[in-house]
Amino acid sequence: MAIREICQALEDTWLGTAVRERVYYIPQIFHLVGMALFGGAVVMEDLRLLGRVRKPGYSEISRQFLPWKWAGGVVVGLSGFVIFMSDATRLYRNEGFQWKVVLLLLVAANALIFRSKVYQQVLIAEKTDGIPRAAKISAALSLLLWTGVIVASRIIGFVGPEY
Amino acid sequence: MPLFKLLDWWGETPVAHAMNSAVWVFPAVEVLHMIGIVLLVGLAAIIDLRLLGVRFTGTPVPALSSELAPWTTTGFVLVLITGPLLLSTDPDRYYLSWEFRFKMACLALVILFDFALHSRVRAGGGSPAMQRLAGWVSLILWCCVVAAGRAIGVLKTAILFN
Numbered sequence A: 001m002a003i004r005e006i007c008q009a010l011e012d013t014w015l016g017t018a019v020r021e022r023v024y025y026i027p028q029i030f031h032l033v034g035m036a037l038f039g040g041a042v043v044m045e046d047l048r049l050l051g052r053v054r055k056p057g058y059s060e061i062s063r064q065f066l067p068w069k070w071a072g073g074v075v076v077g078l079s080g081f082v083i084f085m086s087d088a089t090r091l092y093r094n095e096g097f098q099w100k101v102v103l104l105l106l107v108a109a110n111a112l113i114f115r116s117k118v119y120q121q122v123l124i125a126e127k128t129d130g131i132p133r134a135a136k137i138s139a140a141l142s143l144l145l146w147t148g149v150i151v152a153s154r155i156i157g158f159v160g161p162e163y
Numbered sequence B: 001m002p003l004f005k006l007l008d009w010w011g012e013t014p015v016a017h018a019m020n021s022a023v024w025v026f027p028a029v030e031v032l033h034m035i036g037i038v039l040l041v042g043l044a045a046i047i048d049l050r051l052l053g054v055r056f057t058g059t060p061v062p063a064l065s066s067e068l069a070p071w072t073t074t075g076f077v078l079v080l081i082t083g084p085l086l087l088s089t090d091p092d093r094y095y096l097s098w099e100f101r102f103k104m105a106c107l108a109l110v111i112l113f114d115f116a117l118h119s120r121v122r123a124g125g126g127s128p129a130m131q132r133l134a135g136w137v138s139l140i141l142w143c144c145v146v147a148a149g150r151a152i153g154v155l156k157t158a159i160l161f162n
Helices: A002-012 A014-021 A025-049 A058-086 A095-128 A133-156 B002-010 B014-019 B025-051 B061-088 B091-095 B098-122 B128-155
Strands: none
Touching (some): A014 A058, A025 A058, A025 B025, A025 B061, A058 A095, A095 A133, B014 B061, B061 B091, B061 B098
């Protein structure tokens, strides 16, 4: 199976081996501190769309957070990938991990649809009569999917024969 | 030792038995703990970035702070309930863990610092230098709390008494 071979290759790299055998806690700590720091941007942006946070305006929040969320994505994504490298052949078969990947793809799809279809409407509507319904649905979905990602992450440790 | 006795008692309460009653209870409470962390630390970090002059410089500090306050409070209540619940599952292990002690020390410091200075700066007081100081101290301490928290789960050191 091709996936298994790729996972084995990742695990056998210098980095995968070093993390697994010696410094497994370092990417874990980056992953969690990154999640805590940058998760705030996701939450605040979604709460603003849902009208639970009212200041500053959405366009301001979105503009301010764009580079910050990219930085967060790099820190959390890279550390996550390094964790995966260190334990790839077990993780890819882990149901919690599989759910996490699916949910992250749904997060990405939701963000892409929001950017291409709803974002401009929000910027226009902000000046007149508040946030459009589609944007609120997208924000609620984002919070829900991210919660799912956290759930799946915790499940990783509790399913599968080796975990 | 009184603290050790208190933890021992906490580990024998019905709450602790409920936490240990099934394997899924601990991760379920962990999920709530993490949601609390993102609300508390994630939104506190945004206020700290404002204090540092990195983000939202066009919004006054008190306005941003009061806008996010209900959510950081929600996060704080969540971690304050779920933390002791997680602790109750195995108080001895946490008591003997360096990471746990470091986390509690940083948590105590950040709470004290909040009452002493950060809350006043959030309300709009303090010089720009004071604001930057408050932002840095809070940001660094919160990062230490989260880092130590993750380390409890992965490092698992134990203090040995000979």
